Amino acid sequence: AQTVTQSQPEMSVQEAETVTLSCTYDTSENNYYLFWYKQPPSRQMILVIRQEAYKQQNATENRFSVNFQKAAKSFSLKISDSQLGDTAMYFCAFMKHPGGATNKLIFGTGTLLAVQP
Amino acid sequence: EADIYQTPRYLVIGTGKKITLECSQTMGHDKMYWYQQDPGMELHLIHYSYGVNSTEKGDLSSESTVSRIRTEHFPLTLESARPSHTSQYLCASGRGSSYEQYFGPGTRLTVT
Numbered sequence: 001a002q003t004v005t006q007s008q009p010e011m012s013v014q015e016a017e018t019v020t021l022s023c024t025y026d027t028s029e030n031n032y033y034l035f036w037y038k039q040p041p042s043r044q045m046i047l048v049i050r051q052e053a054y055k056q057q058n059a060t061e062n063r064f065s066v067n068f069q070k071a072a073k074s075f076s077l078k079i080s081d082s083q084l085g086d087t088a089m090y091f092c093a094f095m096k097h098p099g100g101a102t103n104k105l106i107f108g109t110g111t112l113l114a115v116q117p
Numbered sequence: 118e119a120d121i122y123q124t125p126r127y128l129v130i131g132t133g134k135k136i137t138l139e140c141s142q143t144m145g146h147d148k149m150y151w152y153q154q155d156p157g158m159e160l161h162l163i164h165y166s167y168g169v170n171s172t173e174k175g176d177l178s179s180e181s182t183v184s185r186i187r188t189e190h191f192p193l194t195l196e197s198a199r200p201s202h203t204s205q206y207l208c209a210s211g212r213g214s215s216y217e218q219y220f221g222p223g224t225r226l227t228v229t
């Protein structure tokens with residue numbers, strides 16, 4: 001069975017600074033996807049960034065980037081130039097390679113990020 | 118934001134009542150999901166559907182039931198609500214072999 005662990009329940013960062021959120025996972029699969037989802041207060045969960053396990057290059061989406069260490073089963077999220085709108089709960093999630101019957105997501109417990117003005 | 122809707126957004130109801138949480142999507146997605154999220158906790162999959170007339174239980178045991186009579190509609194029903202059912206329920210949908218799931222705004226249920 002797959003598990004996802006986020007060891008930082010809460011974090012705080014000053015506006016315009018950089019912050020890194022940690023995530024580790026456990027799986028025996030070789031082909032899978034990893035995701036970071038953002039859940040702002042009272043708003044819908046949205047996908048921030050994804051990483052395919054077969055790709056060595058770390059994914060980047062504007063101010064968001066990941067550090068994917070497959071051997072260490074680590075998948076951290078770096079947010080550069082933090083903005084007040086980045087305040088949210090961030091969930092790390094795992095999915096076996098899509099195309100299966102279910103495409104089930106397995107989530108970590110989340111990290112509550114507060115961006116301070 | 119994605120075209121997936123949930124109603125009601127908030128519901129407070131007494132023990133023993135029957136309730137149905139609605140979820141609809143206008144994207145034509147074949148896969149739909151229900152997740153349960155307790156405060157400050159991760160999401161757990163409780164039901165999913167591959168398509169019309171197919172439903173399966175998820176990883177977390179739940180006393181709720183679901184149906185999928187139409188592609189766009191995936192309601193969740195609790196026959197007799199209990200305080201232990203108090204939680205947030207998130208609906209999501211996805212297409213075929215795509216990795217992405219689109220989430221609804223959630224229903225926050227409180228059973229008194």
